[in-house]
Amino acid sequence: MSQIITLTTDFGLQDQYVSSMKAIILGLAPDVRLIDISHDIPAQDIMAGAWVIRNSAFLFPKNTVHLVVVDPGVGTERHPIVLKVNDQYFVGPDNGIFSLFYSEFEYEAIKLNKSKYWRKERSRTFHGRDIFAPVAAHLINGVSLKELGDPIKDLVTYHWAVPIGDKDGLQGWVVHIDRFGNLITNISEELIEDMIGRRKVRIYVGNTMIDHLVNTFGDVEEGDPAAFIGSSGMLEIGINKGNAAKLLSVDKGAQVSLVLQK
Template sequence: MSVITLTTDFGLEDSYVAAMKGVILGINPQATIVDVTHAVPPQDIQAGAFALLGVAPYFPKGTVHVAVIDPGVGSERRAIALQAGGYFFIGPDNGVLTLAAQVHNLRRKLSLVRPSSAIKAIHLLNPEYWLSEVSSTFHGRDIFAPVAAHLTSGEPFDNFGVPIEDYAMLELKAPVERDDALIGEILYIDRFGNLISNILNRHIPEVREQARVEIAKACFRGIFQTYANAHVGDPLALIGSSGFLEIAVRNGSAARQLDAKIGDPVIITMPKT
């Protein structure tokens, strides 16, 4: 099976996504194309990286993940491909690929350092695998899509360019322990208004019902298992499906109700024993 996923900030109002799919199918008609999302906020590299992180490991080995959140398109930023954990990642060299490429390391410890040889990277420099005419504003169609299609058609990874080690890494802060508090921050806001933090499940002690949670305009107690643990309209904290602590409002938007935004601190204080 040849699977290619697409993650972009293109939206669906225009024809950009269809153009990429047309290029892929023109080269590899047998490809299965899966849309991760095209609703990443424009130019929001971190949001795109987080969206890809949440889905990449659930696909079959050999899947090619293409991510195009590319504010530097046409500049000197490189076009790259990564091979890691049995998957391939194609996109601009701005960090959008690196969270997903390090998913296993990320879940083990929220500390992103220069990766080991477990990740193989190349600078896409072989125009044989691009479209014949390359626009300076649409590398998603003219470089990334055709490379993905050729890769799923059986072309060897090394044929697409030259090895590199200095590709851009997305910096993701780890939560900080201070006295009896754990201080993290909001990384991502989903379409429901849930506030997803950089605090992983493993960072939080097992006794959680008395934990004090502070964020933006709210302060409440408890880290729970489901949204149903709160009354309608009330905020709550829980571990979301991605394994990160999130703040939600039952049947509402935490982002809107709490007037919260990406980068806002999340403070978890455990009761003293």
Template sequence: MTSHDVIVTLTTDFGTQDGYVAAIKGAMLSVAPEVRFVDVTHEVPPQDVMGAAFVMRQAIGHFPEGTIHLGVVDPGTGGSRRPLAARFHPPGSDREHIFVGPDNGLLSLITDDPPVRTVVLDQPNRWRSTRASETFHGRDIFAPVASHLASGVPLRDVGTPTEEIATLRWALPRADEQGVEGWVVHVDRYGNCITNIPRETVDAHRAGRDVSVYAGSTIIRGMNASYGDVTDTEPVAVFGSSGSLEVGVNRGNASTLLSLNRGTAVRLVFDSQPTRARRLTEIG
């Protein structure tokens, strides 16, 4: 595989106001001029590792075998955290991809299984000709490594094998026969509030009963298939494209209108018996 065939995705908290993203791409193109870039996002909230992981999980499983994912959300840049590269499988995929980024838990959050192979990027003479800045490892460490990997350099040649990586875990919802309790883990551009409550967990306990969704001070009676199933500005609960419960407002911003943010508790309560009444939405 040549660099012409390789896709490199970029996920950062750099924004687009400054020249940081361009500097990373320039450093890579200097080594692998035919690499293809895909910007996942550069709008991750500053230093928000879990926010970066959520967005990456939304996207990376749709890319082909051999895609390289550069994830640079790095609160510990210049500190003791290690730089890594790893072969891994995205969630629900048997394709093998490569991650390049800091050892701060990001890798553990974007895959459900241990990496196939991981190396610590401690062999700079193999992929860098200049001294690395202590404040811009994205440009001076991660970009050169990714570009050499895109050019066909084996993973084993850019670092030393390791079995240990920093680990973070997604918090799981709590479920019983009365309902499921979780919280908002991501607010998207439209203000839709995505929770950590997957459809499978709800289906396993629901037993055909109707539901009420309690999100902050808002109560939503019943679930809908899409946002457009309710009238304009009405709150709605759906299972979104991620497969998890979302709280939204049709043609409105749920985060703003309902005062919901990341970390807000959301509880889905099963009714004691199915109801046939017209669906109601209450806002406290």
């Protein structure tokens, strides 16, 4: 193992939840390196968590363990699971948080049902501390997947809508809004190259029209909107030194259209 455990949650830092998980991990694996990916996932927003972990996990060394807890169904019948995807391990609830892996990568999934690897005193409402954290530590310590539980095939899956392309252009949606208010869409750079190429387009989002793509939001005047390919490889709408979500009054799920100009 890499001796790295990452943590991604919707817990924030006001309360003791994150430090409690770290305490359990360090009690079992005192030499582990703990890396916080994010604790500012919007509360109970499973797909926001899915987006963040999908775009960060594979930058880490092989055999890193990713502890992901955005778990509005904690204490219900949903399963705790661990996945192995591309030599990375993911520990968390089977509630769709790992959905963005399922159609793109081969994976091995285990239902965590061996309670000897959990904390002895367990709460019904804090599986991050009592199940997921100790399991992550045991993985780092070399416990195999088959020791932690049994294989599971039918996993909870959420799907984002797929962009639509036709002779007039492309239509997609805002799937994520980052801390800066940038509107991240489900329209990939590859799809734009395939469907649009070098032809001129206008980009429409909310009540705003942008007349061309640029390399970065710094290519437009301060306060102006810009359409560009962001670090995730997806089309983004941002405002130079501004918050696009607020200034354009756009929320997740908003339609984004690239219309070809004749």
